Amino acid sequence: MGALTIPSGALDGVLGGAAAAGGMALISTTTLAGNTTISSIPQTYVNLQLNLFRVKNTSNFDFYAFPNGAVHSTDEFSNRATTGTMSFRQDDYIRFSGSTTVQANNQDNGWTFIIYNYTSTTAFKPFTIVGDYYNNGKFVVMTSGVIRDTSALTSLEIYGAGSSNSGTVQLYGVK
Amino acid sequence: MSKPMIRIHNVTTDEVIDREMNDAEFAQYQSNQENLMARKAEAEEKAEAKAAAQAKLTSLGLTVDDLTALGLGGN
Numbered sequence: 161m162g163a164l165t166i167p168s169g170a171l172d173g174v175l176g177g178a179a180a181a182g183g184m185a186l187i188s189t190t191t192l193a194g195n196t197t198i199s200s201i202p203q204t205y206v207n208l209q210l211n212l213f214r215v216k217n218t219s220n221f222d223f224y225a226f227p228n229g230a231v232h233s234t235d236e237f238s239n240r241a242t243t244g245t246m247s248f249r250q251d252d253y254i255r256f257s258g259s260t261t262v263q264a265n266n267q268d269n270g271w272t273f274i275i276y277n278y279t280s281t282t283a284f285k286p287f288t289i290v291g292d293y294y295n296n297g298k299f300v301v302m303t304s305g306v307i308r309d310t311s312a313l314t315s316l317e318i319y320g321a322g323s324s325n326s327g328t329v330q331l332y333g334v335k
Numbered sequence: 336m337s338k339p340m341i342r343i344h345n346v347t348t349d350e351v352i353d354r355e356m357n358d359a360e361f362a363q364y365q366s367n368q369e370n371l372m373a374r375k376a377e378a379e380e381k382a383e384a385k386a387a388a389q390a391k392l393t394s395l396g397l398t399v400d401d402l403t404a405l406g407l408g409g410n
Contacts, residue, residue: 188346193353194339195364200347224371229363231370252374319367331346 184209184334192318192327197229199315203279205333208313212256212291213270215327217320220264220295223256225273226317227285227307236305238289246302256289256301262320263295267327271301274334278313285313339364 185205190198192215201208215223226232231253239246240258249258256262256271271291278285289303307313318329338356345351356364392398 188344188349190342190344190346190351193342196342196344198344198346200345202347226367231367231374251378253371 181335184332187331187333190329190331192320192325192329194325195317195319196325196329197315197317198329198331201278201314201316201331202333203312203314205279205335206277207334208275208278209332209334210273210275210316211270211330211332212273212318213328214267215256215262215269215271215320215325216265216267217262217325218264220261221320222261223269223293223325224319225254225256226319227254227275227309227313228311228315229317232307232309234305234307236303238301238303238305240299240301246300251305254287254289254305254307256291257293257295258299258301260295260299262293266294268298269293269327275307275313280310281312282310284308284310 187202188198190196212223217223224231234251234253236251236254238249238251238255238258240249241247256269256273262269269292271289271293273289273291274287276286277283285307287305287307289301291301293299293301318325338361340353341356341360343352343354389399392402
């Protein structure tokens with residue numbers, strides 16, 4: 161019986177190495193401490209996916225993402241709900257929380273944030289956010305939008321109440 | 336007065352730096368905060384104006400659906 165031969169790189173996406181086409185690879189895991197910037201993002205993937213979990217403020221405040229460190233104009237359309245009916249909201253900046261702030265000292269908050277075509281130097285960057293956060297009840301968030309900036313995205317700031325922010329962010333590159 | 340602390344995680348080198356904001360970062364931080372507050376206030380004003388307009392409609396015995404039926408309004 162012949163030996164099993166696995167082509168070089170075939171399991172990279174599974175094992176956490178370089179992603180094969182259509183696969184994803186874990187680039188980094190960041191522990192939030194205050195407003196935190198994820199910098200020097202590799203420009204070798206097609207899309208980025210961020211998983212944010214156990215994210216917490218010590219005061220009531222929203223959480224935002226600032227591409228390349230600044231509030232960029234965005235077109236953002238969101239549906240957010242506690243139970244049952246979703247409500248519509250239009251924002252013009254990337255906000256993970258919704259019509260209420262994220263309640264202080266609660267870490268039942270998590271989101272998946274995908275940015276498409278992030279290396280483009282000519283196109284705006286579409287994004288989607290799905291997740292859940294807490295403020296005297298659970299709020300579901302479903303958001304889509306576009307970052308109205310043609311610069312390649314090389315860094316991303318996770319912005320909250322300040323030095324008290326905590327939580328974990330996993331950054332994946334998607335081929 | 337000390338400036339807020341920030342964390343920078345260079346995901347290419349995996350280096351993590353915790354430090355006070357420098358002057359340029361603090362200026363950007365203040366600009367971001369002002370920008371967010373201004374946009375939030377603008378959104379709240381729009382929402383209040385919309386609620387007030389809907390209250391006026393209601394007092395006239397009309398609904399948003401009535402305006403839509405006339406080809407007025409929308410999102």
